[in-house]
Amino acid sequence: MNQQDRERLTRDDWLRGVGVAAWSIVGIFVVVALVAWAVYQVRIIWAPLIFAVLLVYLVKPFIDFLERYRIPRVAGGCLVYLVLGGVLVLIGVLLVPIISRQTVELVDHVPEVIDSTFNVVADLAASLNLPVELAGVDSISDELVGWFSDPSNREVILEGLSRVGEIARGLAEGVVVVLLAPVLAFYIIVDAHNLRRAAERLIPATDRAEVVHLARQVGKALGGFVRGQLVVAAIVGVLSSTVLWVLDLPFWLIVGLLAGLLNIVPFIGPWVGGALGVATALIVGDPIRALWVVVAFLIIQQFDNHLVSPMVLRVAVHLSPVTIILALLAGGSIGGLLGVLIAVPTTAVFKIIIGHLWRTRVLGESWEQAASAVVVEYEVEPLRERFRRGGAETSKASGEDEAGPAAAGNDTADPDRTGSGESASLTDT
Numbered sequence: 154m155n156q157q158d159r160e161r162l163t164r165d166d167w168l169r170g171v172g173v174a175a176w177s178i179v180g181i182f183v184v185v186a187l188v189a190w191a192v193y194q195v196r197i198i199w200a201p202l203i204f205a206v207l208l209v210y211l212v213k214p215f216i217d218f219l220e221r222y223r224i225p226r227v228a229g230g231c232l233v234y235l236v237l238g239g240v241l242v243l244i245g246v247l248l249v250p251i252i253s254r255q256t257v258e259l260v261d262h263v264p265e266v267i268d269s270t271f272n273v274v275a276d277l278a279a280s281l282n283l284p285v286e287l288a289g290v291d292s293i294s295d296e297l298v299g300w301f302s303d304p305s306n307r308e309v310i311l312e313g314l315s316r317v318g319e320i321a322r323g324l325a326e327g328v329v330v331v332l333l334a335p336v337l338a339f340y341i342i343v344d345a346h347n348l349r350r351a352a353e354r355l356i357p358a359t360d361r362a363e364v365v366h367l368a369r370q371v372g373k374a375l376g377g378f379v380r381g382q383l384v385v386a387a388i389v390g391v392l393s394s395t396v397l398w399v400l401d402l403p404f405w406l407i408v409g410l411l412a413g414l415l416n417i418v419p420f421i422g423p424w425v426g427g428a429l430g431v432a433t434a435l436i437v438g439d440p441i442r443a444l445w446v447v448v449a450f451l452i453i454q455q456f457d458n459h460l461v462s463p464m465v466l467r468v469a470v471h472l473s474p475v476t477i478i479l480a481l482l483a484g485g486s487i488g489g490l491l492g493v494l495i496a497v498p499t500t501a502v503f504k505i506i507i508g509h510l511w512r513t514r515v516l517g518e519s520w521e522q523a524a525s526a527v528v529v530e531y532e533v534e535p536l537r538e539r540f541r542r543g544g545a546e547t548s549k550a551s552g553e554d555e556a557g558p559a560a561a562g563n564d565t566a567d568p569d570r571t572g573s574g575e576s577a578s579l580t581d582t
Contacts, residue, residue: 200491201330205337210372210379212237216342226343234339248406255404363520367509370524371502374470378498381462382417388461389416389453393426396449400442402433412450416457419477419497423454470501470528 192199212233219229341348356364390413397405412426427450434443472480477497484496505527512523 201333201337203491203495204330204334205341207379208334208338209341210376211383212338213342213345213376214380226345230339230342234335248410251406252410255407259404259407363513366520366524367506370509370528371505374501374505374528375498378470378501382419385457385461386413386416389413389423389426389457392453392456393430393450396453397430397433397446400434400445400449402430402442402446404433408433418481418493421478421481423450423457426450427454470504472497472500472504476500 215233216226216229220226353361353365390410393412394406394409397409408429411429415426416423430446430450431443434446480496480500481493484492508527509523512518512526513520
């Protein structure tokens with residue numbers, strides 16, 4: 154074979170490779186389009202399935218704990234469901250009457266709220282000497298107040314809302330989620346071992362170990378995120394409601410609960426929750442209390458960021474603020490409220506998978522190196538040990554100041570003394 158024939162074969166192989174690559178890309182797009190079409194056609198199942206998975210991550214540790222004490226998973230699941238249902242009923246009995254009363258008050262005070270809002274805007278513009286034309290504000294305010302105060306207009310609003318089909322469909326989907334999600338979660342939890350073994354048998358033996366390792370990383374990150382965000386949201390909601398109640402602001406429970414719920418959405422939720430509290434104080438017309446609300450919410454967020462979240466979120470996937478904002482925007486545009494709720498954990502899952510493939514296939518790292526670079530696990534020291542160590546170090550420092558360097562050296566050399574013993578035990582832990 155001469156040089157010309159070899160060049161022709163090389164050129165033919167290159168063209169054949171380009172054709173295969175082009176058709177492969179076309180095939181991938183076709184498959185993705187078919188999958189997206191199928192997902193859209195069965196979209197009604199995704200909301201209950203997603204909430205069922207979130208519920209699984211929430212209650213599975215408790216059922217696993219009971220299983221270690223030889224309690225069957227069915228009995229453990231029923232027990233956990235009973236306890237969780239009792240807690241929800243107790244919360245409903247305690248909070249629903251207050252929420253209902255504050256909701257009625259809020260509806261009755263809508264005209265006053267509108268009028269107060271316009272007054273705040275007008276006073277702020279006047280104090281800052283802003284060149285804003287507010288001549289029509291009074292007339293607009295009067296028209297809005299009169300419109301909302303007219304009982305016939307309220308009936309029009311209620312009739313219009315009752316005829317909106319989307320609201321009815323949303324309520325129906327909400328009922329489906331509420332009814333189906335716990336049932337699906339129960340069956341998933343009870344049959345978790347069999348489902349895991351069945352899924353592992355579907356994976357080729359050559360890739361099984363790696364896929365199982367990657368699935369564990371994803372499950373660990375998702376479980377930590379779900380449980381951590383719910384606990385943090387509950388703590389922030391309780392603290393926010395308490396602060397607003399102490400400051401004697403109206404609708405303190407509604408605003409506090411909204412602040413806690415919005416805290417589930419990372420990066421944006423805390424700011425929106427704080428803004429609701431400040432807006433409530435400004436509507437009341439008390440700038441001093443608004444300032445106290447700002448200070449209180451800043452303290453709550455610092456308490457959350459530096460104490461609560463590090464203790465609750467034991468596993469984290471680092472995402473930059475830009476990535477979080479883009480993920481929230483994309484999730485909201487695709488799936489609305491549900492898309493916003495799952496945008497960040499979905500992005501974290503993609504980061505784990507893509508990061509693992511990139512580091513193992515391109516950079517040649519091991520599975521453990523790839524996992525440690527993407528998923529961070531925090532070893533949080535218990536509070537009692539932290540306080541004990543702080544007390545031991547304080548006693549040791551005071552002893553060194555009183556006895557001098559020689560006494561300090563003897564104290565360090567004696568392994569039976571309290572200070573060194575505490576340090577050794579913590580090191581071993």
